[in-house]
Amino acid sequence: MPTTTKPLKLYSYWRSSAAYRVRIAINLKDLACQIVPVSLVADGGEQHSAAYRAINPQELVPTLVDGERVIRQSLAIIEYLDEMYPQTLQLLPAEPRARARVRALALAVACDIHPLNNTRVLKYLETEMGVPQAEREAWIRHWIALGLGAIEELIADDVVAGAFCHGDAPTMADAVLIPQIYNARRWGLDLGAFPTLTRIEAACLALDAFERARPERQADAPGS
Amino acid sequence: MPTTTKPLKLYSYWRSSAAYRVRIAINLKDLACQIVPVSLVADGGEQHSAAYRAINPQELVPTLVDGERVIRQSLAIIEYLDEMYPQTLQLLPAEPRARARVRALALAVACDIHPLNNTRVLKYLETEMGVPQAEREAWIRHWIALGLGAIEELIADDVVAGAFCHGDAPTMADAVLIPQIYNARRWGLDLGAFPTLTRIEAACLALDAFERARPERQADAPGS
Numbered sequence: 001m002p003t004t005t006k007p008l009k010l011y012s013y014w015r016s017s018a019a020y021r022v023r024i025a026i027n028l029k030d031l032a033c034q035i036v037p038v039s040l041v042a043d044g045g046e047q048h049s050a051a052y053r054a055i056n057p058q059e060l061v062p063t064l065v066d067g068e069r070v071i072r073q074s075l076a077i078i079e080y081l082d083e084m085y086p087q088t089l090q091l092l093p094a095e096p097r098a099r100a101r102v103r104a105l106a107l108a109v110a111c112d113i114h115p116l117n118n119t120r121v122l123k124y125l126e127t128e129m130g131v132p133q134a135e136r137e138a139w140i141r142h143w144i145a146l147g148l149g150a151i152e153e154l155i156a157d158d159v160v161a162g163a164f165c166h167g168d169a170p171t172m173a174d175a176v177l178i179p180q181i182y183n184a185r186r187w188g189l190d191l192g193a194f195p196t197l198t199r200i201e202a203a204c205l206a207l208d209a210f211e212r213a214r215p216e217r218q219a220d221a222p223g224s
Numbered sequence: 225m226p227t228t229t230k231p232l233k234l235y236s237y238w239r240s241s242a243a244y245r246v247r248i249a250i251n252l253k254d255l256a257c258q259i260v261p262v263s264l265v266a267d268g269g270e271q272h273s274a275a276y277r278a279i280n281p282q283e284l285v286p287t288l289v290d291g292e293r294v295i296r297q298s299l300a301i302i303e304y305l306d307e308m309y310p311q312t313l314q315l316l317p318a319e320p321r322a323r324a325r326v327r328a329l330a331l332a333v334a335c336d337i338h339p340l341n342n343t344r345v346l347k348y349l350e351t352e353m354g355v356p357q358a359e360r361e362a363w364i365r366h367w368i369a370l371g372l373g374a375i376e377e378l379i380a381d382d383v384v385a386g387a388f389c390h391g392d393a394p395t396m397a398d399a400v401l402i403p404q405i406y407n408a409r410r411w412g413l414d415l416g417a418f419p420t421l422t423r424i425e426a427a428c429l430a431l432d433a434f435e436r437a438r439p440e441r442q443a444d445a446p447g448s
Binding site for chain 1: 281282283284293295296297299300301303304307308320321323324325327328331332334335336338339340345348352353355359362363366371373374377378
């Protein structure tokens with residue numbers, strides 16, 4: 001295991017898909033990391049506490065602490081880890097076009113699907129707009145289906161895609177895709193239209209790094 | 225002007241804030257680029273046309289074409305340009321912690337504000353959920369105010385911030401922030417609570433690279 005200057009600490013919530021991405025990346029890079037749970041449901045959300053706000057004014061998980069450094073935003077954290085600890089698996093390829101492809105796949109989830117289905121957004125739809133549960137669930141499935149459909153097409157058409165999103169080793173794109181597919185299943189989306197993505201999901205879930213990052217495997221998951 | 229192998233081509237819409245980000249980056253890097261307008265309003269949206277779908281299955285702008293290469297997602301495009309054409313201003317700093325800071329600021333806009341106020345999302349709220357105009361505008365202002373508030377705090381508290389988001393030269397963070405402030409003004413948000421951000425905005429808009437990228441300066445803007 002590569003030595004970090006001081007132990008890494010990740011503020012995480014078991015079901016947060018942004019935190020799940022970073023847990024996968026940390027495992028893929030074989031880094032030692034202490035997971036600090038931040039409950040998004042207890043006491044109206046611990047992410048709104050003064051203690052957590054002090055390290056993350058956005059009141060969102062995850063946050064990474066590496067010694068004196070505080071790193072926010074899941075994709076920025078993953079790229080930071082890749083740059084700081086290059087001794088193990090690289091989560092971004094070396095060539096600019098390939099890097100752009102991996103980033104674009106990750107951003108297609110992180111910008112165009114996930115933010116619309118975040119806890120805070122669903123809460124706003126419910127409490128501020130009075131949108132009923134069934135319509136909120138239709139909203140969730142709409143954005144996931146639209147986004148995964150485009151990503152399926154991008155990957156299926158591309159000769160670069162191999163066992164994983166980009167070639168035959170997992171990258172940042174897989175670390176971001178798998179939590180989104182987990183969410184799709186959680187909300188009952190039919191995944192039949194995404195054969196390439198479910199094939200990649202199976203390849204990822206067979207790896208210990210992905211298995212250990214699963215929400216249900218976290219210490220703060222109910223019943224764990 | 226640095227020589228690119230073949231001329232760059234950017235599929236853009238004058239008022240798309242994701243396209244505006246990339247226009248700023250291209251100008252800051254002093255790259256020659258042909259702007260190809262894609263109207264998000266004409267004919268039900270030219271981004272849905274078969275011709276555009278062939279290069280961008282997400283049916284979103286912008287898309288960059290660099291010779292044979294097609295690059296999607298605004299932040300991936302900006303990082304690609306920075307890596308491919310390092311001869312001019314670097315839009316990301318060199319040190320990993322600094323890079324993470326610039327990326328986190330950009331992602332705080334690109335993931336946590338902008339996707340919620342996208343044309344397609346506002347359209348869904350209107351047509352699928354019947355949310356009235358006043359409530360849609362309250363929704364827009366809510367997410368912008370929440371997001372800019374956190375970014376104001378992150379920048380104001382950080383000794384690294386200088387004339388711009390990160391030090392005394394513009395970076396990717398400024399290229400992403402300025403279009404979001406433009407949107408905030410468009411929707412009538414009071415910017416009094418964001419003195420650091422408006423100071424940075426003034427510094428940016430004084431630069432020709434930002435001025436030429438402004439929506440109203442584009443060939444496809446109404447009345448231009």
